Amino acid sequence: MWNNVEEFRDWYIQAGSPIRPPFKNPVFHTDNAMSLCLFREGRFQVELYVTEPYSTSPPHTHPGVDSAFMYLAGNIQFNLEGRENADAQQWQKARPDGLHFLYGKTVSSPDGIPHWLGIGPEGGAFLSFEHWKDKDPVSVTVNWDGETVGSEHDKTIGKVKGESNEQDTGVV
Amino acid sequence: MKEWNEVEAFKDWWVASGCPIKPPFEYPIHITDMAYALTIYRKGQYQIELYICKPNTETQVHAHPGIESLSVYLTGNLSFAKDGGAFPDLSQYQKEGANGTHLLLGKSLESINGTPHALKVNEEGGSFLLFQRWANKKPRSVAVEYDGVTLGHKHDKQIEVANVE
Numbered sequence: 001m002w003n004n005v006e007e008f009r010d011w012y013i014q015a016g017s018p019i020r021p022p023f024k025n026p027v028f029h030t031d032n033a034m035s036l037c038l039f040r041e042g043r044f045q046v047e048l049y050v051t052e053p054y055s056t057s058p059p060h061t062h063p064g065v066d067s068a069f070m071y072l073a074g075n076i077q078f079n080l081e082g083r084e085n086a087d088a089q090q091w092q093k094a095r096p097d098g099l100h101f102l103y104g105k106t107v108s109s110p111d112g113i114p115h116w117l118g119i120g121p122e123g124g125a126f127l128s129f130e131h132w133k134d135k136d137p138v139s140v141t142v143n144w145d146g147e148t149v150g151s152e153h154d155k156t157i158g159k160v161k162g163e164s165n166e167q168d169t170g171v172v
Numbered sequence: 173m174k175e176w177n178e179v180e181a182f183k184d185w186w187v188a189s190g191c192p193i194k195p196p197f198e199y200p201i202h203i204t205d206m207a208y209a210l211t212i213y214r215k216g217q218y219q220i221e222l223y224i225c226k227p228n229t230e231t232q233v234h235a236h237p238g239i240e241s242l243s244v245y246l247t248g249n250l251s252f253a254k255d256g257g258a259f260p261d262l263s264q265y266q267k268e269g270a271n272g273t274h275l276l277l278g279k280s281l282e283s284i285n286g287t288p289h290a291l292k293v294n295e296e297g298g299s300f301l302l303f304q305r306w307a308n309k310k311p312r313s314v315a316v317e318y319d320g321v322t323l324g325h326k327h328d329k330q331i332e333v334a335n336v337e
Contacts, residue, residue, distance in 0.1 A: 016190035019301075021247035021277070023268040027224055027297030034208040034224040036246070036299045040272065050201060050208040050224060052326075073195035073210065094197035098214075103194070123201035125210045 001042055005066045005131040006108060008044045012129065013104075025160075028141040031150035032119075033057075035128075035141055044130065045137040051076075051117070051124040059114040060146030064134045067109045070127040071102040075120025081113055092120070114146065175216050179242050179305045180283075182218045186303070199337075202313035205324030206231065206293070209315055212301075219311040221302045225250060225293040233288045234320025238307045240285045241314065245276040248298025252282040253290045288320075 002008040012018070022040045029035070032055035035047045051074070059081065069078050075092055079085040091101045109115050111133065117124070128140060141153070142160040176182040186192070196214045202221075203209075206229040213220045225248065233256050243252060249266055253259045262276070269275035281300065282289065304311060315327065316334035 017193045019191055019193075019246065020271065020273055021299060022272050023247060023274045024272070026247040026274075027227075027299060029224075029226055029297070034226070036222070036224045048210070048222070048224075050203075050210050052203050052208075053201075072193070073197065073200035098196050098198075099194055100197045100200075123203065125195060125201055 002044060002131075005044070005068050005129050008131060009046075009068045009070065009106065009129040012039065012046055025138050028139040028156055030141060030148075030153035030156060031055075033141075033149070035139055037137075037139065038127070040137055043132045043137060045132070047128045047130065047139060048072075049124075049126050049128055051119045053119060053121045053123045055117075055119045055124075055149075057117045057149055058147040059116040060144055061112055061114050062130075062140040062143045063145050064111060064132060065140060065143060066111050066131045066133065067140065068106055068129040069109055069115075070104065070106045070129065071100065072125040072127060073100050073103065073122075074124035075122040076102075076124035076126060077118040077120075078107055078115065078126075079117070080107060080109055080115045083107075089120075176218060176305075179218070179240050179303050182305065183242055183244070183303045186213060186220065199312050199334075202315040202330055202334075204315050204322075204327035204330060205229075206327075207315075209313055211311075211313065214311055217306045217311060219304050219306075221304065221313060222246075223300055223302060225291070225298045225300075227293065227295045227297040229323075230292045231290050231323060232321045233290045234318055235286055235288045236284075236314040236317050237286050237319055238309065239314055239317060240283075240305045240307070242283045242303045243281040244301040244303065245274065245279045245281055246299040246301060247274040247277065249294035249296040250298035250300065251292055252284075253292070254282060254284070255288055256290075259290070259292050
C-alpha cells in the first residue's frame with residue numbers, strides 16, 4: 001500500500017497505468033463531465049475525467065481526500081487556491097510525439113484547499129489520483145463541498161446520498 | 173511506422189505493450205448526449221476510444237461506415253445488439269469478478285465491420301474500449317462518423333464541429 005497520494009500516483013504510472021475499473025460505483029456524471037474509476041485499491045483510486053468544451057467548475061473541495069491532478073489532453077486550466085495559476089494557453093500545443101505539451105504534468109491538490117477548472121473549446125481529459133483518508137472511495141464528483149456544477153450534478157450527489165442513507169438504516 | 177493488418181492484431185499489440193494511455197493532441201475528446209469519449213491511443217489508421225456512458229441510455233441502430241471495430245468491456249452494465257437484432261441478456265454476468273472488477277472486464281463484446289448495431293446502457297452506466305481501424309479517412313471518432321439517428325443536440329453539435337474542421 002502507499003503512504004500518500006503522490007506515492008500512489010507514481011506507482012500507478014510506473015506500473016503502466018493499469019485499467020482495472022471496479023464493479024462497484026465506477027461511473028459518475030455531472031452537467032458537463034463524466035468520470036470512470038480506472039483503478040481502486042483500499043483507500044486509493046484514480047478516476048479518469050472527461051469534460052465538455054467551454055465547461056467550468058466553481059471553487060470546491062473534496063473533504064477528507066488528498067488528490068493529485070494529471071493532465072492528459074484537451075484544454076484545461078486547473079486552478080488551486082494559494083498557488084500561482086499560470087495561464088495554460090501558452091502550452092496549448094503538441095509535443096513532437098503528438099501528445100499534448102502538458103501530458104503527464106501533475107499538480108497536488110491537498111485536502112481542504114479549493115480548486116476550480118476552466119475548459120477550452122477542445123474539452124478536457126485528466127486523471128484524478130485520490131487518497132480517501134477516512135472513508136471508502138466513491139467519486140470526488142459526489143464528495144463535493146462548494147457550489148455544484150448544475151442540476152445533473154445535484155441529482156448524482158442526491159442519488160449517492162440516498163443509497164448511503166438506505167444502507168445506514170438497513171432499508172434496501 | 174508500425175502498422176497492423178487487422179484490428180484484433182492492434183488490440184493484442186496494445187495489450188502486450190502494457191495498455192498505454194497516450195491521448196493524441198489532435199481531436200482527443202468527443203461528446204454526445206449519451207457518452208463521453210477519449211481517444212486513449214492513436215497510430216496511423218488505428219486508434220482506441222474509451223467510452224463512458226450515462227445510465228439508462230440507448231442508441232438506435234446505426235453504423236460507422238469505413239470503420240472496423242472491436243469493443244472490449246470495462247465495467248458497468250451495457251450490451252451491443254448487432255444487425256438490428258435483440259440486445260443479448262448479459263444479466264448473468266452482472267457481478268463482481270477478480271480484484272473487485274466486473275466479471276466481464278477485458279471480454280470482447282462485438283466485432284463490427286461498418287455494419288449496423290446498437291448500444292444499450294442500464295442504470296449503472298458503463299464503459300468500454302473501442303479498438304478501431306479506419307479504412308479511408310484519418311481517424312477521429314466513431315461518434316462523428318455516424319450513419320443513423322443521432323442522440324440529441326450535443327451529438328448533432330459534435331458532428332457539425334467535426335465537419336467544419
